[in-house]
Amino acid sequence: MSLFELRGKLTSTQNLVWGIFGLVFLIALWWGLAELLSRPAVGENFDAPPAADSLGIEQSVSPVTVDPSRRVYPLLPRPDQVVKAFPRLVSDDDLMSNTWRSVWLNLQGYFWAIFVSIPIGFLIGLFPIFRSMFGKQVDALRYLPLTALTGLFIIWFGIEDRMKIAFLAFGIIVYLLPVVVQRIDEVEDVYIKTVFTLGAKTWQTIRSVYLPSVMSRLIDDIRVLTAISWTYIIIAELLNRQGGLGGLIYLKQRQGQVDKLFAILIIIVAIGYIQDRLFVYFDKRLFPHKYYKSALKGLTEVEYGLLIFFGSLALAILLPAFIPALAGKLGVPVLLVVITSVILILFGEFKIQKNYVEQD
Numbered sequence: 001m002s003l004f005e006l007r008g009k010l011t012s013t014q015n016l017v018w019g020i021f022g023l024v025f026l027i028a029l030w031w032g033l034a035e036l037l038s039r040p041a042v043g044e045n046f047d048a049p050p051a052a053d054s055l056g057i058e059q060s061v062s063p064v065t066v067d068p069s070r071r072v073y074p075l076l077p078r079p080d081q082v083v084k085a086f087p088r089l090v091s092d093d094d095l096m097s098n099t100w101r102s103v104w105l106n107l108q109g110y111f112w113a114i115f116v117s118i119p120i121g122f123l124i125g126l127f128p129i130f131r132s133m134f135g136k137q138v139d140a141l142r143y144l145p146l147t148a149l150t151g152l153f154i155i156w157f158g159i160e161d162r163m164k165i166a167f168l169a170f171g172i173i174v175y176l177l178p179v180v181v182q183r184i185d186e187v188e189d190v191y192i193k194t195v196f197t198l199g200a201k202t203w204q205t206i207r208s209v210y211l212p213s214v215m216s217r218l219i220d221d222i223r224v225l226t227a228i229s230w231t232y233i234i235i236a237e238l239l240n241r242q243g244g245l246g247g248l249i250y251l252k253q254r255q256g257q258v259d260k261l262f263a264i265l266i267i268i269v270a271i272g273y274i275q276d277r278l279f280v281y282f283d284k285r286l287f288p289h290k291y292y293k294s295a296l297k298g299l300t301e302v303e304y305g306l307l308i309f310f311g312s313l314a315l316a317i318l319l320p321a322f323i324p325a326l327a328g329k330l331g332v333p334v335l336l337v338v339i340t341s342v343i344l345i346l347f348g349e350f351k352i353q354k355n356y357v358e359q360d
Contacts, residue, residue, distance in 0.1 A: 027079050034076045041070035077259040085263040093248060093260070099267060102237065102245040105161065106229045109168030111317050113229075114222065117173050121180025126210065131181075138181065141174040147235055159240040167236050168229045175228065179221045183214045216287040223279035230272055282306065298351025305344035312338045 002008065010018065073081065089095040123130045124138060150167065157163035191209045200208065237246030245264055252261040284291050285302045312334050319326050 030076075030079055034073055034078045035071075037075045038071040038073045041072050074256070074258065077262055081259040082262045082266065085257075085259040089248075089260055089263055094243075095248075095267075098243050098245055098248050099271075101243050102233055102268075103271065105164055105236070105244065106168060106226075106233065107313070108165045108317050109172065109229045110222075110226050111314060112165065112169035113172035113176055113226075115314075116169070117176040117180055118218075121177050122184065122206070122210070122214075124177075125181040125184030126206065135181070138177050142178065144174055146171050146174070146232065150235060150239060154239065161242075164236040164239065168232060171228050171232045172225055175225050176221065179225070180214070180218060183217050183221070184210060186217070187213045216290060219279065219283045219287065223276060223283075226275070226279075227272055230268055233268070296352050297355045298348040301348030301351065302345050303348075305341045305348060308341035308344065309338060312341065 003010070003014075077085075086095075124134055125131065146167075149170075153163050153167045153170075157166050187210055191213065192205065195205050195209055233244070233246040234249055235246070237244040238250050241247040241250070245268060249261060249264050252258075252264065285299065285306060288296065288299055315330070316334055319330060
């Protein structure tokens with residue numbers, strides 16, 4: 001097929017080849033721009049003879065010399081310099097713990113954003129009285145300059161992690177809440193009329209029609225909107241710096257270590273890509289009707305495993321917030337439940353892959 005056909009599709013081999021070509025092209029472009037923006041290294045000539053001032057007094061001076069053979073990259077580092085910066089980040093800047101801290105802060109922000117947005121969104125989207133009272137205000141929230149609210153969040157939540165989590169969650173809520181209402185409006189009337197004809201009550205209509213339909217579409221919106229949290233990580237972690245990738249970026253920026261700065265940015269992009277792929281996986285396993293025409297063996301085990309895993313994650317976040325005394329005591333049981341859920345997911349995936357082999 002033509003490579004320039006409108007909305008055309010390439011074969012898997014073509015996708016691989018052109019994907020590699022695109023990556024090589026971007027790296028070459030990056031390298032060329034780095035060389036273009038580089039400058040000759042400047043040093044001092046300590047072998048220069050002493051010079052005399054206007055009074056004839058000799059003074060030792062070190063004239064500045066330019067070494068064209070050596071280049072410095074103050075604006076854009078070369079790709080190889082960025083690669084070499086990773087080991088130094090691990091050894092000198094405690095990269096692993098800083099990365100985990102940022103990931104955990106963002107996960108908590110995701111959870112609270114979803115935990116708040118879905119119930120409130122359903123109330124506003126389903127019941128006319130709440131839509132009339134709060135619908136326009138919810139739409140207007142998207143225009144809030146979030147960076148201007150950092151002072152208020154410090155006043156409301158203090159300067160510890162609770163403030164950072166609230167700030168990251170709010171950055172998602174202002175966009176996710178209107179989307180929940182929109183997805184409710186997009187539920188097709190034919191399904192609502194069908195359950196009404198069957199005599200379903202209000203709560204049954206919500207459970208059997210609205211909830212499955214909205215959630216199956218909303219997971220794509222959550223996948224896109226949770227990326228916003230990473231764009232605010234520097235602002236959140238800059239306040240009362242206690243580590244994290246955002247604080248590390250600020251520090252390297254102030255120190256002029258652009259190679260380490262770009263390395264951290266690549267780590268954030270890689271985490272975002274992995275997060276995006278995980279959301280796609282969750283979508284395929286929790287809402288298989290969007291991708292498969294018939295049920296697959298093992299899907300039930302994977303669904304239960306994922307639900308148990310998400311429940312354990314919710315418990316790990318909710319307990320410290322509402323019952324701090326129990327948070328430390330339930331650490332081991334929650335970990336065991338998480339391990340059990342992972343084993344259940346792997347078992348289900350094994351059955352799914354086996355089913356694929358049998359069908360082939």
